[in-house]
Amino acid sequence: DTGVSQDPRHKITKRGQNVTFRCDPISEHNRLYWYRQTLGQGPEFLTYFQNEAQLEKSRLLSDRFSAERPKGSFSTLEIQRTEQGDSAMYLCASTRTDYNSPLHFGNGTRLTVT
Amino acid sequence: TQLLEQSPQFLSIQEGENLTVYCNSSSVFSSLQWYRQEPGEGPVLLVTVVTGGEVKKLKRLTFQFGDARKDSSLHITAAQPGDTGLYLCAGASFGNEKLTFGTGTRLTIIP
Numbered sequence: 252d253t254g255v256s257q258d259p260r261h262k263i264t265k266r267g268q269n270v271t272f273r274c275d276p277i278s279e280h281n282r283l284y285w286y287r288q289t290l291g292q293g294p295e296f297l298t299y300f301q302n303e304a305q306l307e308k309s310r311l312l313s314d315r316f317s318a319e320r321p322k323g324s325f326s327t328l329e330i331q332r333t334e335q336g337d338s339a340m341y342l343c344a345s346t347r348t349d350y351n352s353p354l355h356f357g358n359g360t361r362l363t364v365t
Numbered sequence: 366t367q368l369l370e371q372s373p374q375f376l377s378i379q380e381g382e383n384l385t386v387y388c389n390s391s392s393v394f395s396s397l398q399w400y401r402q403e404p405g406e407g408p409v410l411l412v413t414v415v416t417g418g419e420v421k422k423l424k425r426l427t428f429q430f431g432d433a434r435k436d437s438s439l440h441i442t443a444a445q446p447g448d449t450g451l452y453l454c455a456g457a458s459f460g461n462e463k464l465t466f467g468t469g470t471r472l473t474i475i476p
Contacts, residue, residue, distance in 0.1 A: 293466035356407025
């Protein structure tokens with residue numbers, strides 16, 4: 252069971268620095284989602300891809316955030332000029348396009364901005 | 366904006382007791398999913414309910430989707446320490462491919 256893989260698991264960075272996270276979805280899944288979760292809260296939707304196309308972006312996603320999925324397989328999420336408010340767990344999930352197909356989540360990247 | 370409010374936010378009970386967690390919204394959902402999340406891990410799907418009024422059982426867990434498809438409940442019978450975790454409901458809307466997650470219920474079962 253390959254599962255959804257996220258790298259790195261933890262990232263500590265100073266305010267103002269850029270960071271990039273990677274997500275490798277389950278291989279046959281063509282949908283990929285990014286969520287952000289703060290401690291004890293439910294995940295908040297950021298963006299999702301169908302294959303390589305980015306189909307929806309949340310208003311939470313400021314212009315400092317950019318996500319790509321260039322070949323329809325792995326995805327990257329970049330945050331430029333990080334702020335302390337960006338500190339959170341960034342979760343990636345993948346799924347098939349079947350109706351009600353469940354999301355399979357990775358174990359997340361925990362970002363701490365100091 | 367669709368909001369899913371869960372109650373209670375925190376629940377701490379003794380092993381062997383029963384409990385119910387609620388998930389409420391003013392929006393109608395095409396389906397609703399329940400996930401459990403443990404510290405340092407991503408959420409893991411427990412169940413999907415699709416039909417208004419639907420009841421699904423998973424061992425000691427009983428899930429119900431409201432008749433109007435706006436709310437759901439999770440009932441746990443004879444809770445065990447292994448049930449400890451963050452329980453999340455998540456709703457899918459017609460024609461919208463993203464899941465909206467609830468605010469979460471942190472459950473602690475005391476041995």
